[in-house]
Every structure is written in C-alpha cells, then in structure tokens.
Amino acid sequence: MSKASTRQRPARLSGAARRRAEAQRHKRNRLLLGGSVTVVVLLVALVIALHAANSSSGSASANGSSGTSGVSLPVGTSAPNGTFTTLAGKTETVAALRGKPTLIWFMTTWCSSCQAGTQAMAQNIATLASDGVRVVQVENYADLGQSGPSMETFGKTLAGSAFSNPDWTFGEASSALTHTYNPKAYLDLYYLVNAQGKITYVNSSPGSTMPQLLSAAKALA
Numbered sequence: 001m002s003k004a005s006t007r008q009r010p011a012r013l014s015g016a017a018r019r020r021a022e023a024q025r026h027k028r029n030r031l032l033l034g035g036s037v038t039v040v041v042l043l044v045a046l047v048i049a050l051h052a053a054n055s056s057s058g059s060a061s062a063n064g065s066s067g068t069s070g071v072s073l074p075v076g077t078s079a080p081n082g083t084f085t086t087l088a089g090k091t092e093t094v095a096a097l098r099g100k101p102t103l104i105w106f107m108t109t110w111c112s113s114c115q116a117g118t119q120a121m122a123q124n125i126a127t128l129a130s131d132g133v134r135v136v137q138v139e140n141y142a143d144l145g146q147s148g149p150s151m152e153t154f155g156k157t158l159a160g161s162a163f164s165n166p167d168w169t170f171g172e173a174s175s176a177l178t179h180t181y182n183p184k185a186y187l188d189l190y191y192l193v194n195a196q197g198k199i200t201y202v203n204s205s206p207g208s209t210m211p212q213l214l215s216a217a218k219a220l221a
Contacts, residue, residue: 098196103217108143113204125168129167
C-alpha cells in the first residue's frame with residue numbers, strides 16, 4: 001500500500017466519524033423538536049381546558065343556569081317543597097309559593113356578596129315586582145355554622161325602607177330546605193321559580209348578576 005493511500009485512510013475514517021456524529025446530532029434535534037412540540041400541544045390543551053372550566057363556572061349558560069356547578073336542582077325541574085320561617089315567626093312552605101313567580105334566595109348574613117346583593121335587591125325590588133316576581137330571601141340554616149348578624153338586623157340595615165316591601169319576605173330556611181336547595185353550602189345562591197313551580201334560572205351574587213336576573217324575570221311576565 002502506498003504512502004499516499006495510507007495518508008488518505010485517516011481522512012476517510014474521519015469523514016465517516018463526522019457523518020456519524022452529524023447523524024446523531026440530527027437525531028437528537030429531532031427528538032428535542034418532537035419533545036418541544038409535545039409540550040406546546042399539552043400547554044395549549046391545558047389553556048383550552050382552563051378556559052372552558054372558567055366559562056362554565058363563571059357565567060350564565062344558554063339554558064339559564066350559571067356559575068353554580070354542583071347544585072342539585074337544575075333548570076327545568078320542579079322546585080321541591082320544604083319549610084322556612086319568616087321573621088314574623090310564621091312557618092311557610094315552598095309549595096305555597098306556587099301561583100306567582102318567586103325568587104328564592106339562600107344566603108348568609110356574614111357574606112360580603114350577600115350584603116351587596118341585598119342592597120342591589122333593594123334598588124330593583126320594584127322592577128321585579130312589576131314583572132310579577134316576589135322575593136323570598138332566607139338565611140341558610142344556622143348561617144352555615146358561622147357567626148353573623150341576625151336576619152332581621154341584616155335585612156333592616158341593608159334593605160333600608162324596602163325591608164317592609166310586601167313583595168320581599170325575609171326568613172330562615174330549615175335544615176332540610178337548606179340541604180335540598182344548597183347541598184354544596186354555597187354562601188349565596190338563588191333560584192327563580194315560575195308560577196307553576198318550575199325552576200327557570202339559577203345563579204348567585206345578585207349584586208353582580210342583577211341584569212341577568214332581571215332579564216330572566218321579565219321573560220316570565
């Protein structure tokens with residue numbers, strides 16, 4: 001073998017080594033690219049899922065229900081019977097409310113959204129009444145175990161002169177009624193029930209959802 005061919009052989013081996021290294025580098029790049037694409041796809045899927053979850057839990061849907069996922073009484077079902085006690089000490093039933101559209105609102109007296117909602121209700125009770133809707137605002141049984149002002153003090157303080165409006169009743173829900181309508185123990189939850197006793201709209205925090213509530217009430221008129 002000539003010296004020339006001997007000198008060329010290391011060059012050919014070096015080229016082969018370079019080609020193998022290049023092939024390995026391309027393979028690693030493909031793997032890294034594939035991994036990056038997978039991460040991007042997963043992130044996009046996560047963002048979409050979070051957006052869908054927020055949309056379903058924070059705003060009213062087409063059938064009139066809203067940000068109260070987990071409530072046991074969906075729109076279209078009959079409002080179950082149960083008892084509550086008015087501030088005058090009289091025991092009333094949900095069944096007796098039939099014949100007139102009624103907003104049944106379960107709240108707690110130590111809840112900030114309930115306080116804001118009561119003030120908003122005072123400003124809009126006349127509008128609801130003009131659409132034939134009365135409001136029954138009841139404290140969740142035992143104020144859901146927390147200490148807050150009495151329902152009478154709460155109502156008089158926040159409703160003002162509207163506290164005595166005949167279309168607005170304040171009271172306290174029985175344990176059974178609270179469990180039936182509010183099994184997840186929401187601080188602030190309301191149901192709009194038509195004259196036939198069917199639930200037509202469900203939402204919470206009337207202080208921030210009053211436009212939707214007024215629209216749903218007008219649809220019953």
